[in-house]
Amino acid sequence: MKRILTIQDISCLGKCSITIALPVISAMGVETVILPTAVLSTHTMFKNFTVKDLTDQLIPITDHWKNENVKFDAIYTGYLGSAEEIEIAKQIFDKFGSDDTLIFIDPVMADNGKLYPAFDLEYAKLNASLCSKADIIVPNITEACFMTGIEYKESYDEEYIKKLLSGLIKLGPKMAVITGVSLSEGKTGVYGYDTVKKEYFIYQNDRVDASYHGTGDLFSSIAVGALLRGLSVKDSFKIAADHTADTIRETLKNPGKPWYGVDFETTMPDLIYTLNESLKSS
Ligand code: PXL
Numbered sequence: 001m002k003r004i005l006t007i008q009d010i011s012c013l014g015k016c017s018i019t020i021a022l023p024v025i026s027a028m029g030v031e032t033v034i035l036p037t038a039v040l041s042t043h044t045m046f047k048n049f050t051v052k053d054l055t056d057q058l059i060p061i062t063d064h065w066k067n068e069n070v071k072f073d074a075i076y077t078g079y080l081g082s083a084e085e086i087e088i089a090k091q092i093f094d095k096f097g098s099d100d101t102l103i104f105i106d107p108v109m110a111d112n113g114k115l116y117p118a119f120d121l122e123y124a125k126l127n128a129s130l131c132s133k134a135d136i137i138v139p140n141i142t143e144a145c146f147m148t149g150i151e152y153k154e155s156y157d158e159e160y161i162k163k164l165l166s167g168l169i170k171l172g173p174k175m176a177v178i179t180g181v182s183l184s185e186g187k188t189g190v191y192g193y194d195t196v197k198k199e200y201f202i203y204q205n206d207r208v209d210a211s212y213h214g215t216g217d218l219f220s221s222i223a224v225g226a227l228l229r230g231l232s233v234k235d236s237f238k239i240a241a242d243h244t245a246d247t248i249r250e251t252l253k254n255p256g257k258p259w260y261g262v263d264f265e266t267t268m269p270d271l272i273y274t275l276n277e278s279l280k281s282s
Helices: 018-027 055-067 083-096 121-131 141-148 158-171 215-228 233-253 264-281
Strands: 003-013 031-042 051-053 074-077 102-105 175-181 187-194 199-206
Touching: 003 018, 003 083, 003 215, 018 031, 018 215, 018 264, 031 055, 055 083, 074 083, 074 215, 083 121, 102 215, 121 141, 121 158, 141 158, 141 175, 158 175, 158 187, 187 233, 199 233, 215 233, 215 264, 233 264
Parallel strands: 003 031, 003 074, 074 102
Antiparallel strands: 031 051, 175 187, 187 199
16 A cells, blocks of 8 residues: 655644545545644634644654654645745655655645735745655645746636746646636636646636635645556546535535535545546556
Protein backbone atom coordinates (compact mmCIF):
# COMPACT_ATOMS: atom_id res chain seq x y z
CA MET A 1 0.00 0.00 0.00
CA LYS A 2 1.25 3.49 -0.82
CA ARG A 3 1.77 5.89 2.08
CA ILE A 4 1.15 9.64 1.97
CA LEU A 5 1.93 12.38 4.46
CA THR A 6 -0.51 15.27 4.51
CA ILE A 7 0.42 18.51 6.25
CA GLN A 8 -2.49 20.84 7.06
CA ASP A 9 -4.65 21.99 9.97
CA ILE A 10 -7.38 20.17 11.83
CA SER A 11 -10.54 22.26 11.81
CA CYS A 12 -12.53 20.18 14.31
CA LEU A 13 -15.87 21.27 12.84
CA GLY A 14 -15.99 22.41 9.26
CA LYS A 15 -15.32 19.54 6.83
CA CYS A 16 -12.05 20.76 5.35
CA SER A 17 -8.31 20.12 5.42
CA ILE A 18 -7.45 17.00 7.49
CA THR A 19 -11.08 16.08 8.28
CA ILE A 20 -11.51 15.62 4.52
CA ALA A 21 -8.03 14.41 3.50
CA LEU A 22 -7.79 11.63 6.09
CA PRO A 23 -11.14 9.87 5.43
CA VAL A 24 -11.06 10.38 1.66
CA ILE A 25 -7.47 9.33 0.92
CA SER A 26 -7.68 6.40 3.38
CA ALA A 27 -10.92 5.17 1.78
CA MET A 28 -9.17 5.31 -1.59
CA GLY A 29 -6.73 2.68 -0.32
CA VAL A 30 -3.72 4.81 0.57
CA GLU A 31 -2.20 4.91 4.08
CA THR A 32 -2.61 8.50 5.23
CA VAL A 33 -0.25 9.93 7.82
CA ILE A 34 -1.25 13.33 9.18
CA LEU A 35 0.87 16.21 10.42
CA PRO A 36 -1.56 18.71 11.98
CA THR A 37 -0.19 22.25 11.88
CA ALA A 38 -2.86 23.63 14.23
CA VAL A 39 -6.13 22.65 15.86
CA LEU A 40 -8.97 25.09 15.24
CA SER A 41 -12.47 24.87 16.71
CA THR A 42 -13.82 25.46 13.18
CA HIS A 43 -12.45 26.68 9.85
CA THR A 44 -11.86 30.41 9.50
CA MET A 45 -15.17 31.21 7.81
CA PHE A 46 -16.86 30.91 11.22
CA LYS A 47 -16.74 33.84 13.63
CA ASN A 48 -14.77 33.57 16.89
CA PHE A 49 -12.91 30.35 16.09
CA THR A 50 -10.17 29.19 18.48
CA VAL A 51 -6.66 28.19 17.35
CA LYS A 52 -4.00 26.11 19.06
CA ASP A 53 -0.88 26.46 16.98
CA LEU A 54 1.26 23.30 16.70
CA THR A 55 4.22 24.73 14.79
CA ASP A 56 6.64 23.77 17.58
CA GLN A 57 5.58 20.12 17.23
CA LEU A 58 6.30 19.73 13.51
CA ILE A 59 10.06 19.16 13.74
CA PRO A 60 9.96 16.83 16.81
CA ILE A 61 7.20 14.69 15.24
CA THR A 62 8.98 14.39 11.90
CA ASP A 63 12.35 13.77 13.61
CA HIS A 64 10.72 10.82 15.39
CA TRP A 65 9.47 9.42 12.06
CA LYS A 66 12.90 9.92 10.51
CA ASN A 67 14.48 7.95 13.37
CA GLU A 68 11.94 5.19 12.72
CA ASN A 69 13.06 5.24 9.06
CA VAL A 70 9.56 6.06 7.81
CA LYS A 71 9.26 6.73 4.05
CA PHE A 72 6.49 8.44 2.13
CA ASP A 73 5.40 7.92 -1.47
CA ALA A 74 3.89 11.41 -1.49
CA ILE A 75 3.67 14.56 0.59
CA TYR A 76 0.56 16.68 0.17
CA THR A 77 0.32 20.14 1.72
CA GLY A 78 -2.88 22.17 2.04
CA TYR A 79 -3.75 25.09 4.32
CA LEU A 80 -0.58 26.13 6.18
CA GLY A 81 -1.22 28.76 8.82
CA SER A 82 1.96 30.86 8.80
CA ALA A 83 5.22 31.79 7.10
CA GLU A 84 7.09 29.62 9.60
CA GLU A 85 4.98 26.59 8.67
CA ILE A 86 5.83 27.11 5.00
CA GLU A 87 9.54 27.12 5.92
CA ILE A 88 9.09 23.93 7.95
CA ALA A 89 7.16 22.27 5.09
CA LYS A 90 10.21 22.93 2.86
CA GLN A 91 12.46 21.26 5.44
CA ILE A 92 10.10 18.28 5.59
CA PHE A 93 10.24 17.91 1.79
CA ASP A 94 14.04 17.81 2.07
CA LYS A 95 13.93 15.38 5.00
CA PHE A 96 11.64 12.81 3.34
CA GLY A 97 11.74 13.63 -0.35
CA SER A 98 13.48 11.47 -2.92
CA ASP A 99 13.10 11.16 -6.70
CA ASP A 100 10.15 8.83 -6.06
CA THR A 101 8.28 11.10 -3.64
CA LEU A 102 5.41 12.98 -5.24
CA ILE A 103 5.25 16.51 -3.84
CA PHE A 104 1.68 17.76 -4.28
CA ILE A 105 0.96 21.32 -3.15
CA ASP A 106 -2.43 22.96 -2.84
CA PRO A 107 -1.40 26.55 -1.98
CA VAL A 108 -4.62 27.24 -0.07
CA MET A 109 -4.81 30.97 0.73
CA ALA A 110 -7.40 32.76 -1.40
CA ASP A 111 -10.53 32.61 -3.54
CA ASN A 112 -12.80 34.94 -5.52
CA GLY A 113 -10.03 37.53 -5.91
CA LYS A 114 -9.29 37.79 -2.17
CA LEU A 115 -6.84 36.34 0.35
CA TYR A 116 -8.36 34.42 3.30
CA PRO A 117 -8.44 36.44 6.57
CA ALA A 118 -5.21 34.98 8.02
CA PHE A 119 -2.96 35.85 5.02
CA ASP A 120 -1.15 38.77 3.39
CA LEU A 121 0.95 39.42 0.26
CA GLU A 122 4.13 38.31 2.00
CA TYR A 123 2.51 34.94 2.73
CA ALA A 124 1.51 34.64 -0.94
CA LYS A 125 5.17 35.15 -1.96
CA LEU A 126 6.28 32.43 0.44
CA ASN A 127 3.63 30.08 -0.91
CA ALA A 128 5.02 30.76 -4.39
CA SER A 129 8.49 29.77 -3.18
CA LEU A 130 7.07 26.56 -1.65
CA CYS A 131 5.52 25.72 -5.02
CA SER A 132 8.99 25.78 -6.61
CA LYS A 133 9.64 22.45 -4.87
CA ALA A 134 6.53 20.68 -6.15
CA ASP A 135 5.83 18.01 -8.72
CA ILE A 136 2.23 19.20 -8.97
CA ILE A 137 0.60 22.42 -7.78
CA VAL A 138 -3.16 22.99 -7.87
CA PRO A 139 -3.96 26.68 -7.26
CA ASN A 140 -7.30 28.23 -8.13
CA ILE A 141 -7.25 31.34 -10.37
CA THR A 142 -7.04 33.75 -7.41
CA GLU A 143 -4.10 31.86 -5.88
CA ALA A 144 -2.38 31.71 -9.27
CA CYS A 145 -2.73 35.51 -9.53
CA PHE A 146 -1.32 36.16 -6.06
CA MET A 147 1.66 33.88 -6.76
CA THR A 148 2.47 35.22 -10.23
CA GLY A 149 1.58 38.90 -9.72
CA ILE A 150 -0.83 38.74 -12.68
CA GLU A 151 -4.01 40.78 -12.32
CA TYR A 152 -7.13 38.84 -11.20
CA LYS A 153 -9.98 38.77 -13.71
CA GLU A 154 -13.53 37.56 -13.24
CA SER A 155 -14.01 37.04 -16.95
CA TYR A 156 -11.15 35.72 -18.99
CA ASP A 157 -10.22 33.65 -22.03
CA GLU A 158 -7.90 30.72 -22.72
CA GLU A 159 -4.95 33.05 -23.40
CA TYR A 160 -5.25 34.46 -19.87
CA ILE A 161 -5.20 30.95 -18.36
CA LYS A 162 -2.13 30.06 -20.44
CA LYS A 163 -0.42 33.24 -19.21
CA LEU A 164 -1.16 32.23 -15.61
CA LEU A 165 0.16 28.71 -16.30
CA SER A 166 3.35 30.06 -17.77
CA GLY A 167 3.83 32.32 -14.70
CA LEU A 168 3.24 29.35 -12.40
CA ILE A 169 5.66 27.13 -14.30
CA LYS A 170 8.34 29.84 -13.94
CA LEU A 171 8.06 29.33 -10.17
CA GLY A 172 9.56 25.86 -10.73
CA PRO A 173 6.96 23.05 -10.29
CA LYS A 174 6.96 20.17 -12.79
CA MET A 175 3.22 20.52 -13.38
CA ALA A 176 0.73 23.29 -12.69
CA VAL A 177 -3.01 22.64 -12.70
CA ILE A 178 -5.34 25.62 -12.29
CA THR A 179 -8.72 24.73 -10.79
CA GLY A 180 -12.08 26.43 -11.24
CA VAL A 181 -11.37 27.35 -14.86
CA SER A 182 -14.54 28.04 -16.84
CA LEU A 183 -13.99 28.40 -20.57
CA SER A 184 -17.61 28.35 -21.69
CA GLU A 185 -21.03 29.11 -20.28
CA GLY A 186 -22.19 26.44 -17.80
CA LYS A 187 -18.85 24.61 -17.68
CA THR A 188 -15.95 24.54 -15.24
CA GLY A 189 -12.88 22.40 -14.63
CA VAL A 190 -9.10 22.30 -14.71
CA TYR A 191 -6.43 23.55 -17.10
CA GLY A 192 -2.91 22.22 -16.63
CA TYR A 193 0.56 22.21 -18.11
CA ASP A 194 2.99 19.32 -17.79
CA THR A 195 6.61 20.44 -18.25
CA VAL A 196 7.85 16.86 -18.67
CA LYS A 197 5.48 15.98 -21.51
CA LYS A 198 5.45 19.61 -22.65
CA GLU A 199 1.69 19.53 -23.05
CA TYR A 200 -1.40 21.32 -21.88
CA PHE A 201 -4.38 19.37 -20.65
CA ILE A 202 -7.90 20.50 -20.01
CA TYR A 203 -10.98 18.93 -18.49
CA GLN A 204 -14.34 20.66 -18.25
CA ASN A 205 -17.57 19.37 -16.68
CA ASP A 206 -20.96 20.92 -15.93
CA ARG A 207 -20.76 23.84 -13.56
CA VAL A 208 -22.85 23.59 -10.37
CA ASP A 209 -24.00 27.02 -9.26
CA ALA A 210 -23.11 26.75 -5.60
CA SER A 211 -19.89 27.23 -3.74
CA TYR A 212 -19.00 25.40 -0.56
CA HIS A 213 -16.07 25.52 1.75
CA GLY A 214 -13.72 22.50 1.62
CA THR A 215 -14.45 21.54 -1.98
CA GLY A 216 -10.86 22.43 -2.92
CA ASP A 217 -9.62 20.05 -0.22
CA LEU A 218 -11.95 17.32 -1.49
CA PHE A 219 -10.71 17.85 -5.05
CA SER A 220 -7.02 17.72 -4.06
CA SER A 221 -7.46 14.70 -1.80
CA ILE A 222 -9.16 12.73 -4.59
CA ALA A 223 -6.59 13.77 -7.19
CA VAL A 224 -3.61 12.78 -5.05
CA GLY A 225 -5.33 9.57 -3.88
CA ALA A 226 -6.02 8.53 -7.48
CA LEU A 227 -2.46 9.36 -8.57
CA LEU A 228 -1.08 7.18 -5.78
CA ARG A 229 -3.37 4.32 -6.81
CA GLY A 230 -1.68 4.51 -10.21
CA LEU A 231 -4.17 6.37 -12.37
CA SER A 232 -2.83 8.78 -14.98
CA VAL A 233 -2.72 12.51 -14.33
CA LYS A 234 -5.64 13.10 -16.69
CA ASP A 235 -7.82 10.35 -15.18
CA SER A 236 -6.99 11.47 -11.64
CA PHE A 237 -8.00 15.07 -12.29
CA LYS A 238 -11.12 13.97 -14.19
CA ILE A 239 -12.29 11.81 -11.26
CA ALA A 240 -11.49 14.63 -8.82
CA ALA A 241 -13.41 17.23 -10.85
CA ASP A 242 -16.42 15.00 -11.54
CA HIS A 243 -16.71 13.69 -8.01
CA THR A 244 -16.37 17.15 -6.44
CA ALA A 245 -19.18 18.46 -8.69
CA ASP A 246 -21.36 15.40 -7.92
CA THR A 247 -20.80 15.93 -4.19
CA ILE A 248 -21.90 19.57 -4.40
CA ARG A 249 -25.04 18.44 -6.33
CA GLU A 250 -25.82 15.81 -3.67
CA THR A 251 -25.27 18.33 -0.88
CA LEU A 252 -27.77 20.72 -2.47
CA LYS A 253 -30.41 17.97 -2.31
CA ASN A 254 -30.03 17.60 1.47
CA PRO A 255 -32.60 19.87 3.22
CA GLY A 256 -30.53 19.83 6.42
CA LYS A 257 -27.21 20.52 4.70
CA PRO A 258 -24.63 22.38 6.77
CA TRP A 259 -23.66 25.80 5.30
CA TYR A 260 -20.02 25.24 6.13
CA GLY A 261 -19.11 22.18 4.07
CA VAL A 262 -20.17 19.47 1.62
CA ASP A 263 -21.70 16.05 2.32
CA PHE A 264 -18.66 14.12 1.11
CA GLU A 265 -19.70 11.29 3.45
CA THR A 266 -22.81 10.63 1.31
CA THR A 267 -20.89 10.30 -1.95
CA MET A 268 -17.89 8.34 -0.66
CA PRO A 269 -19.22 4.93 -1.85
CA ASP A 270 -19.60 6.32 -5.39
CA LEU A 271 -16.03 7.62 -5.31
CA ILE A 272 -14.68 4.19 -4.40
CA TYR A 273 -16.82 2.54 -7.08
CA THR A 274 -15.57 4.98 -9.76
CA LEU A 275 -11.98 4.55 -8.61
CA ASN A 276 -12.21 0.76 -8.81
CA GLU A 277 -13.84 0.87 -12.25
CA SER A 278 -11.12 3.22 -13.51
CA LEU A 279 -8.40 0.97 -12.09
CA LYS A 280 -9.93 -2.05 -13.88
CA SER A 281 -9.96 -0.27 -17.22
CA SER A 282 -6.57 1.46 -16.90
O1 PXL B 1 -10.53 24.66 3.01
C1 PXL B 1 -9.40 25.37 3.22
C2 PXL B 1 -9.20 25.75 4.66
C3 PXL B 1 -8.56 24.87 5.50
N1 PXL B 1 -8.37 25.16 6.80
C4 PXL B 1 -8.82 26.30 7.33
C5 PXL B 1 -9.48 27.22 6.55
C6 PXL B 1 -9.66 26.95 5.17
C7 PXL B 1 -10.29 27.94 4.33
O2 PXL B 1 -10.70 28.99 4.73
O3 PXL B 1 -9.98 28.33 7.10
C8 PXL B 1 -8.58 26.59 8.78
